Amino acid sequence: MKSLAPLAALCLLLAGCTDRQDDSQTRSDAPNDAVKRVVIVTGIDYPGHHWQQTAPALAKVLRADARLDVTVVEDPGFLASPQLRQYDAAVLHFMDWESPDPGPAARGGLQRFVRAGKGLMIVHFGCGAFQEWDEFVKIAGRVWDPNLRGHDPHGSFDVAITDADHPITKGMASFETTDELYTCLAGETPIHILATARSKVDDLDYPIAFVLDYGKGRVFHCVLGHDVPAVENPGAAALFRRGAAWTARLAP
Structure with a gap:
């Protein structure tokens, strides 16, 4: 009887190839040893987003850095999958709105992922991704x-x-955008603020982009990105791209 080992190996190889969406291929113009895999986790949100x-x-903004190999997963439950460990950084682009968060397994998967040294970027209303989880403010810095x-x-x-020396913002100039200026962030976790904006309503400054460490991992949190023009704003796009690279331990 012939061995099935070669067939099994082929199946595993094909499974790995089909795991990722068609539009998330590795950029061929970057050296293989410089490429970092980034997964954008999305799929639920406030109806206005x-x-x-x-x-x-x-994803398009991040792929402008040839070193970032970006996959989009439209299911927050992916955070519970062992496949999460295949990535160097994750991006939270969903919000727990009138639906449960992805649950205990996803919480544990995200916590282990970042604590072990992987990167995390939180975008816009991702600050509300885990409303029922007390540990989230320690990971996200502000929620x-x-x-x-x-x-x-x-x-x-x-x-x-506000910090022109940090690797993410080094050399960046202040910029104008059209977006939602969030005034809803709360938490006492120590954070390092990179950018702020002044509210026209109460004349107070609010954090727009900041970083922190969680375990061995790097976290970049930016509350810009309400809609496509806001994501594609050159200043915001630079923050997202440089922040993602920094969390994946690349020089922005």
Whole structure:
């Protein structure tokens, strides 16, 4: 009887090839040893946020860095999958709105992923991805508090780079964007703020982008990105791209 080992090996190889979406192939113009795999986890959100549009836009922005091999997964439950460990960084681009968060297995998967040294980027309303999980504020640094004023009316505002020496923001200039200026973040976890914006409603400065460590992992949190134009704004796009690279331990 012939051995089935070669056939089994072929099946495993084909399974690995089909695991990722067609539009997330490794960029051939980057050296293989420099490529880092990034997964954007999306699929649920507040009805006013169209993740079906913003997730592809965010992926395109990140892929402008040839070293970032980006996959989009439209199921937050993916955080519970062992396949998460195949990635160097994850991006939370979903929000727990009128639906349960992905559950205990996803919470544990995300926590182990970052604590072990992988990267995490949180975008816009991703700050509300795990409303029922107390540990999330320690991972995210700041989280959505529904008891606070949500944001200024959608409109233009200036994003001020407050740390021009950090690898993410080094050499970046302050910029103007049209977006939602979040005023709803709460938490006491120590964070290092990279950018702020001043509210036109209360004349106070609010963190727009910041970093922290969780275990051995790096976390970059940026609350910009309400819609496609906001994601594609050159200043915001640079923050997202450089932040993702930094969390994956690449030089931005």
